[in-house]
Amino acid sequence: MKIVKPQLALSPAAKAIAGLLAVSAVLVMLMPTRAVSADDKKAAAPKPALTVTTTRPSTTTLPVTLTANGNVAAWQEASIGSESTGLRMTEVRVNVGDVVNKGQVLAVFQSDTVAADVAQAKAALQEAQAAAAEASANAARARSIQASGALSAAQISQYLTAEATANARIAQAKATLSAQQLRLKYTQVTAPDSGVISARSATVGAVVNPGTELFRMIRQGRLEWRAEVTAADLVRIKAGTAAVVKAANGSEARGKVRMIAPTIDPQTRTALVYVDLPPSTGMNAAFKAGMFASGQFELGTSSALTVPQQSVAVRDGFPYVFRVNADSRVSQLKVQTGRRLGDRIEVLSGLTPDTAIVVGGAGFLNDGDLVRNVPATAPAPAPRTAAR
Incomplete structure (x- = not known):
């Protein structure tokens, strides 16, 4: 029995395509093979992402x-008040912000009535001295004739008592004169120390009671930072x-710790450290009492591992550096940074001293990028200034 295989009928288009494929295969087999050149390999190699x-x-x-952080305050304040009674203020010679010296007159009260009382006290003293002179003379004569018996003991005692009384009246007159002179002195309000006037309540024409504050002064113009x-x-x-204390306008001042508070605030759990600042006077002074200021205490020096600031890239809130591996690819390393000095940043962890890291262009790299390393060029020397 003879088996007949079925044959597929091809369309003319399919036959044409099959023929073209057969011819192409024959041409490929007949073409000579060409060796791969170095340029071809270079073109096929991956290109660095960054230099x-x-x-x-x-x-x-x-x-x-x-x-x-803390506030700037006066080292010490002096309250300058009135010590006169019932006198009218006639003159105010200083204002807020003025720099005054110790003993300088700040305000003046009316002194006419006090001057008259001083003159009256002087006259009373002179009268007492005259009466005392006469009593002393009588007592001296009584003593001289006491042994003769010309005067009785009662008369001699009377003369001696009159002398003592006259001397007592002199002492009383002197005390009265001193009191009146002190009142006259109080008609002028003077500065108890050198410093800067920080507040003023004195008004011309006012009659103030003793002890009323007229001025407030920052003693010696000294301020302190209470950190x-x-x-x-x-x-x-x-x-x-x-x-080093920094004011609100950016000005800086150097000071030293004067004392540390003996107690700690139970609410904030902080203590005040008092730092003496240089004297600051004038309306345009950088530091003023009552302002807020920040600062730093200098506690010494220490060695630290540092890298250039431009080699640190911050991503998602964390600092990273890029290490260059032997295959010219970079690895992203997470580090912990610390202090800063100029263009150097301290690295606390995540990096070893022998690690080669990327300096420029770190912000444009990703983990695993291929880079081309170019040696860093030394900075050009600064030009010398011609000697004058």
Whole structure:
């Protein structure tokens, strides 16, 4: 029995395509093979994503500081009041912000009535002295003839008593004169110390009672920074520690710790550290009593591992550096940063001193990128200034 295989019928278009494929296969087989050149390999190699320069961390000496905030206040204030009674103020010679010296007259009260009382007290003293002179003369004569018996003992005692009484009246007149002279002195309000007038309530024409405050003064113009420091950091600060205080307008002043408060606030758990500031006078002074200021306590120096600031890239709130591996690819390393000094940043963890890291262009890299490392060029030397 003969088996007949079925044959598929092809369309003319299919036959044409099959023929073209057969011819192409024959041509490919007949073409000579060509060796791959170096240019072809170079073209096929991956291209670097960025050209970068690298560096290694270096050990630098950095200052150890402690940051704190606080208020600026007067070192000491003096309250200057009135000591006169029932006198009218006729003149006010200073105003807020004026710099005054010790003993300078600040205000004047009407002194006519007091001057008249002083003159009256002087006259009373002269009268008492005259009466005392006569009594002394009589007592001297009585003593001289006491042995002769010309005067009785009662008369002699009378003369001696009159002398003592006259001397007592002199003492009384002197005390009265001193009191009136003191009243005359109080008609002029003087500064008890040198300093700056910080407040004034004196008004021309006012009649004030004794003890009423007329002026308030910052003694010697001295200010202090009252920094608030936590109990944990308080042991690091001692009397004499240097501090740099920064005012609201950016001005800085150097001071020293004068004293540390003996108690800690139970509400805030902080203690006040008193830092003496340089004298600040004038309306345009950088530091004024009552202003808020921040500052740093200088606690010494220590060695630290630092990297250039531009080598640190911040992503998602965390700092990273990029390490260049042997295959010219970078690895992203998470680090912990600390102090800053100029363009250097301290690295506390996550990096070793022998690690090569990317300096420029770190912000444009991703983990695993291929880079081309170019040696960093040394900075050009600064031009010399011609000697004059």
